Amino acid sequence: MHSFWYRLNTVITISALLLALLCSLASLSDTLNLPSVDAQVEVLKVNRFRKQLTGNDEVTLTLNVSADLQSTFTWNTKQIQTYGGIFRHPNGIPTIAYRHTLQAVNDRSELILAAVIEGLREIDKWKNKMGNLAFKFRRKVSHEAAIYIVFVFLAAEYETSKNSLNQISLWDHIIQDKDQAKIQKQVPTKYPLVDQGHNLRGKLIKFVLHWYIMPKTGRTIKDKSIVSEFRLPEVYT
Amino acid sequence: MGFIGDSIQSVKSIQIRQLLTQIVSLGMIVTSALIIWKALMCVTGSESPVVVVLSGSMEPGFKRGDILFLHMSKDPIRAGEIVVFNIDGREIPIVHRVIKVHERNDTGEVDVLTKGDNNFGDDRLLYAQGQLWLQRHHIMGRAVGFLPYVGWVTIIMTEKPIIKVSFLQIFFL
Numbered sequence: 001m002h003s004f005w006y007r008l009n010t011v012i013t014i015s016a017l018l019l020a021l022l023c024s025l026a027s028l029s030d031t032l033n034l035p036s037v038d039a040q041v042e043v044l045k046v047n048r049f050r051k052q053l054t055g056n057d058e059v060t061l062t063l064n065v066s067a068d069l070q071s072t073f074t075w076n077t078k079q080i081q082t083y084g085g086i087f088r089h090p091n092g093i094p095t096i097a098y099r100h101t102l103q104a105v106n107d108r109s110e111l112i113l114a115a116v117i118e119g120l121r122e123i124d125k126w127k128n129k130m131g132n133l134a135f136k137f138r139r140k141v142s143h144e145a146a147i148y149i150v151f152v153f154l155a156a157e158y159e160t161s162k163n164s165l166n167q168i169s170l171w172d173h174i175i176q177d178k179d180q181a182k183i184q185k186q187v188p189t190k191y192p193l194v195d196q197g198h199n200l201r202g203k204l205i206k207f208v209l210h211w212y213i214m215p216k217t218g219r220t221i222k223d224k225s226i227v228s229e230f231r232l233p234e235v236y237t
Numbered sequence: 238m239g240f241i242g243d244s245i246q247s248v249k250s251i252q253i254r255q256l257l258t259q260i261v262s263l264g265m266i267v268t269s270a271l272i273i274w275k276a277l278m279c280v281t282g283s284e285s286p287v288v289v290v291l292s293g294s295m296e297p298g299f300k301r302g303d304i305l306f307l308h309m310s311k312d313p314i315r316a317g318e319i320v321v322f323n324i325d326g327r328e329i330p331i332v333h334r335v336i337k338v339h340e341r342n343d344t345g346e347v348d349v350l351t352k353g354d355n356n357f358g359d360d361r362l363l364y365a366q367g368q369l370w371l372q373r374h375h376i377m378g379r380a381v382g383f384l385p386y387v388g389w390v391t392i393i394m395t396e397k398p399i400i401k402v403s404f405l406q407i408f409f410l
Contacts, residue, residue, distance in 0.1 A: 155316050
């Protein structure tokens, strides 16, 4: 009855249960934290405002973003390892898959990582093309640091006659450390504001700052605050 | 003779009992896993309530081997949410963040564009040929909860079948 496997089973079951309980408690404790976020956004410059060949309006802006998200960090906010990795294939690989990786090797580790992901996407495409060819990769860890995660992004929201809501992310940022949670930046829009149609001339748009807190475990928390409004110019540049 | 026969019988009966207990407990494990799975399906309203992250495109938020809990509600999809979507003609669902939303006035239909946090560009390259937007029916659910590392179990099991076999053997021993 009380054999080795029986005891092992009991120990594993109980520890898994306790771990699950602790995880849910940690996630619950997040609800006690009520962050107050202070944010301002102003448009410094309209860089480009035109009608694309497809007939859609396109705007790029330069923004001044300032936000203090320090109060969103709790002890359950994700703290993880960041690393740059290089993927190699033991017996030859499609050159496209390698291109990005090789270009970025001399750059900073984040760039390598991004390039690797890009490379993996290419590999994915090749896999689809070449059928069931097995690819195996070796990941080489080259850089480690502890980081926290809060994903913050700025969206433009507006109404048109066709759409009751248009929500377009203009800029985003991953905050990896509580010390970096105070943002004061002049940024060009990361993604252009492209409308479905040509309704942007003279349109009043709302800037809304959203943030997503990625926990170590448990529920992801999202929140937003409307920071300012801006009227786009009446003419194309 | 009677003594030996008795003891042989008792040994035999014990083995059969043990075997039966093992079969029953294995059945309990399998069925309880099924119950949990189906219950989660009911509660979350999502076809696959739990997914394992397979790629690094959402790093540093989600890593390979992390588990995401999905929820499929009637709530409208909004920018910033992490959604799991299926592209026609692709087997594996993708977990990425919504960066653009256009919601129709009359029908309430949505056009959604996604991007992996760690990718340079948006997902139009990943979508089917000529597809510019995701619609509601592509989306299997949005990520509401997160559990690290646990997904490695399934990744290892699918990638190294030997481990799965030996795991089953341990169960039956």
